Amino acid sequence: MFLRSDLDLVVECAGHEALRNLGPSVLAAGHDMLVASVGALADPTLETLLIDSATAAGARLRIPSGALGGLDALGAAKFAGLREVRYESHKAPGAWRGTPAEALVVLDDIERPTAFYEGTARDAARLFPQNANVAAAVALAGVGFDRTRVVLYVDPLATGNTHRIKAEGDFGHIDIAVTGKTLPSNPKTSMLAPCSLVRAIADLNQTLVVA
Numbered sequence: 001m002f003l004r005s006d007l008d009l010v011v012e013c014a015g016h017e018a019l020r021n022l023g024p025s026v027l028a029a030g031h032d033m034l035v036a037s038v039g040a041l042a043d044p045t046l047e048t049l050l051i052d053s054a055t056a057a058g059a060r061l062r063i064p065s066g067a068l069g070g071l072d073a074l075g076a077a078k079f080a081g082l083r084e085v086r087y088e089s090h091k092a093p094g095a096w097r098g099t100p101a102e103a104l105v106v107l108d109d110i111e112r113p114t115a116f117y118e119g120t121a122r123d124a125a126r127l128f129p130q131n132a133n134v135a136a137a138v139a140l141a142g143v144g145f146d147r148t149r150v151v152l153y154v155d156p157l158a159t160g161n162t163h164r165i166k167a168e169g170d171f172g173h174i175d176i177a178v179t180g181k182t183l184p185s186n187p188k189t190s191m192l193a194p195c196s197l198v199r200a201i202a203d204l205n206q207t208l209v210v211a
């Protein structure tokens with residue numbers, strides 16, 4: 001019934017499992033879909049299934065900027081030649097509790113910003129699901145999951161969650177950082193993330209769109 005309705009856009013903000021279970025059928029029904037759970041696309045099987053479903057039905061898969069900024073510049077730089085893309089995440093020790101970070105570093109003993117993980121965006125999305133969405137958005141906007149480097153820091157001085165994109169190429173150099181506060185009602189999620197969905201929906205009806 002829902003899939004047969006005349007819809008401008010389906011917005012997924014329900015979680016990775018919901019995207020895995022329902023995303024392909026939404027796209028296969030020809031509906032454009034805005035995907036908050038972008039980290040799920042680090043699974044190449046799901047990425048291919050979503051893209052193939054959308055392609056076959058002429059639908060589009062849209063990725064919002066979410067908790068970070070700079071994806072527009074990264075996407076433009078890709079056309080001028082991107083050599084290297086790095087995404088850094090700085091969070092306070094408490095934000096890393098209950099994650100594999102605890103096996104790599106003693107969170108309570110950290111006195112200065114300390115990198116505890118460096119690897120590809122694909123591995124980072126799998127090992128650290130709480131950073132998966134941002135790492136995946138950077139990867140999809142730039143040089144892909146296997147060429148994007150991710151560095152995760154525990155930072156006792158952090159006053160919010162800082163997402164930083166650094167990129168190099170023939171175009172020049174990008175260094176963009178966003179330090180976001182989390183939603184008081186949902187400390188897992190940055191305030192900017194739902195706002196970026198609202199912006200993407202609002203843009204559907206705007207004459208002048210800043211992409």
Ligand SMILES: NC(=O)c1ccc[n+]([C@@H]2O[C@H](COP(=O)([O-])OP(=O)(O)OC[C@H]3O[C@@H](n4cnc5c(N)ncnc54)[C@H](O)[C@@H]3O)[C@@H](O)[C@H]2O)c1
Nearest residue numbers: 013014015016018036037065066067133134188189190193
């Ligand atoms: N792109 C980004 O930068 C970014 C930032 C934050 C969160 N996210 C992602 O957005 C998603 C939602 O995050 P959240 O913190 O709001 O999660 P949440 O768990 O707080 O909320 C998800 C809501 O979706 C509902 N839900 C689950 N399955 C559903 C279904 N099949 N149909 C309808 N509703 C369903 C749940 O009941 C819950 O109310 C997560 O995948 C999260 O990783 C992305």
